[in-house]
Amino acid sequence: MGAIMSAVLVAYKNKLDLSFEIGMNAASQVALLVIPTLIIASSVVGKPVDFLFSPPQIAALIGSVLIMTQISQDGRCNWLNGLQMLIFFGVISVLFFYDPT
Structure with a gap:
């Protein structure tokens, strides 16, 4: 949520290249870090997540x-x-x- 707000505020200041970069980096972080971490944590807890x-x-x-x-x-x-x-x-x-x- 913080990255989205930062991207909107930067876009409001007419710095669209930085806003675009913030949004793309936030999406990449979710895809490459958060999802695999949740899958590994779910198998440790005992309720595996199907992918x-x-x-x-x-x-x-x-x-x-x-x-x-x-x-x-x-x-x-x-x-x-x-x-x-x-x-x-x-x-x-x-x-x-x-x-x-």
Whole structure:
């Protein structure tokens, strides 16, 4: 939550490159540190966590990686990139809301 607030405050000061970097680093930290730590801790406690993804989750992950790769390649961001991310977020939200699994 702290990284999100920092990214928003920095973006408000019109430093979008730093805001983008903060957001990407926060996502990387969750993917590379928090999730494996929780899986190891759950096996120590005795309630192992299954690491299985459904097809909609895999599609959302691949789509988000593709969009972030496309946006971060030129090193600049504009309102159209933000709109693209918001629309994709909306599509993912609707997909998971109506997903029966």
